[in-house]
Amino acid sequence: MLFIIYLLVQASSFFVCLxxxxxxxxxxxxxxxxxxxxxxxxxxxxxxxxxxxxxxxNIFNTFTxxxxxxxxFIFSKHLKLPxxxxxxxxxxxxxPITVYLNLKYIQGFHTFHSYTFLLGSFFMVLFSCxxxxxxxxxxxxxxxxxxxxxxxxxxxxIMFYLGSVVINSLFQYLMSFDMQSQGKRIYSIINxxxxxxxxxxxxxxxxLCHRKxxxxxxx
Numbered sequence: 001m002l003f004i005i006y007l008l009v010q011a012s013s014f015f016v017c018l019x020x021x022x023x024x025x026x027x028x029x030x031x032x033x034x035x036x037x038x039x040x041x042x043x044x045x046x047x048x049x050x051x052x053x054x055x056x057x058n059i060f061n062t063f064t065x066x067x068x069x070x071x072x073f074i075f076s077k078h079l080k081l082p083x084x085x086x087x088x089x090x091x092x093x094x095x096p097i098t099v100y101l102n103l104k105y106i107q108g109f110h111t112f113h114s115y116t117f118l119l120g121s122f123f124m125v126l127f128s129c130x131x132x133x134x135x136x137x138x139x140x141x142x143x144x145x146x147x148x149x150x151x152x153x154x155x156x157x158i159m160f161y162l163g164s165v166v167i168n169s170l171f172q173y174l175m176s177f178d179m180q181s182q183g184k185r186i187y188s189i190i191n192x193x194x195x196x197x198x199x200x201x202x203x204x205x206x207x208l209c210h211r212k213x214x215x216x217x218x219x
Contacts, residue, residue: 006192006199007043013199013206014040020210027209028077029149032202035070039063061113065099068120071157075127078150084130091123114168121161121168128154128161147212149205156201163194 014036017024024030042063046056072092079085099116103109131154135145145151167190 003188003192006195009196009199009203010036010043011040013202016203017206020206023210023212024206027149028074029153029205029209031070031074031077032206036202039067057110057112061099061103061109064113064117064120065096068095068124071124072127074153075131078131079127079134081134084134088127088130095120095123117168118165121164124157124161125165128157147208149208149212152201152205152208156198159201160194160198163190163197167191167194 014033017029017033017036021030021033024033042059046059049056049059069092072088072095075088076085076092079088095116098119099113102113102116107113107115131150132145135148135151167187
């Protein structure tokens, strides 16, 4: 049941973005539309391929790497201070190389890249905090944080990736022989719940873009 709700919320995030696109396209969140479309395809593929006896680790390793790179790109569009923005841009190039080296020399290509996922999660929380720090600088105090769509995206990022740090730190234990059946269920429930929070944050951000546009053009 939770999985169905998660898929509905995820699909809803794409359709809300599409429905609000006239407003969203005027912001840096416009890049989410193709990203969410790709996300839906990946999720559908990941659901289907195990039925054919194919491991889904490769598709998730590839997609989550792309996902982090995309999110770093989004941060590079929102952070204005050079000493915040440049490290984010550097991570766009460094992170996929790190994932490849991890899979080739440490964890192997036939398992989930939990080490570099944790690394990416750490930087997602860090960059979200940098956005908050930048937003409360004196020159930005006239802007109410809750009125900024990206504030809700960052809030969703922090909740999702802090939770991911915990669950992926326990990944090897949950997937161990003694815990495998129950561990998969626990991991799935927590991961899907975190995804619900993430995509709900996206949805609200898109709706806020639409509301702000309607307010700005109203007489």
